Amino acid sequence: MTEQTLVLIKPDGVARGLVGEIITRIERKGLKIAALKLVNVSEEVAVVHYAEHAERPFFGSLIEFITSGPVVAAVLEGERAIAAFRQIAGGTDPVEKAVPGSIRGDYALETQFNLVHGSDSPESAKREIDIWFPGFAH
Numbered sequence: 001m002t003e004q005t006l007v008l009i010k011p012d013g014v015a016r017g018l019v020g021e022i023i024t025r026i027e028r029k030g031l032k033i034a035a036l037k038l039v040n041v042s043e044e045v046a047v048v049h050y051a052e053h054a055e056r057p058f059f060g061s062l063i064e065f066i067t068s069g070p071v072v073a074a075v076l077e078g079e080r081a082i083a084a085f086r087q088i089a090g091g092t093d094p095v096e097k098a099v100p101g102s103i104r105g106d107y108a109l110e111t112q113f114n115l116v117h118g119s120d121s122p123e124s125a126k127r128e129i130d131i132w133f134p135g136f137a138h
């Protein structure tokens, strides 16, 4: 089924010069980049985006990190886009869960600095696209 998903290349990915590499992998997979922008994330947007993690012990450092430098935000479209991006991203923990060959498995060491975010369900995708690209979700 054709879906949309919201992807962020986090501040570590931008700072390390991995934007091109990550976008290449997205395109190689066959996912369409339907929207793309470089954003300096406000604390307000960060807190709304990560609202489901508000009670976690790492929430404060997550917000500090995601607002620490520009991120690349994108809407991807394609067949099973949500699962497809999560497959090429690899698991949240870049060492214990992400396999070699995935973005996190190849380029990340720490769970907080795991380079990318991808929506985890159609409901999350709609909610997150509404935050980053208002009016773009369908």
Ligand code: CMP
Pocket (backbone or CB within 6 Å): 053, 058, 062, 092, 111, 112, 113, 114, 116, 117, 118
């Ligand atoms: P993301 O997919 O963006 O969704 C929530 C983020 O919280 C996650 O990727 C990680 O960057 C971060 N995160 C999850 N678990 C931990 C943890 N145990 N310690 C620090 N950061 C975490």
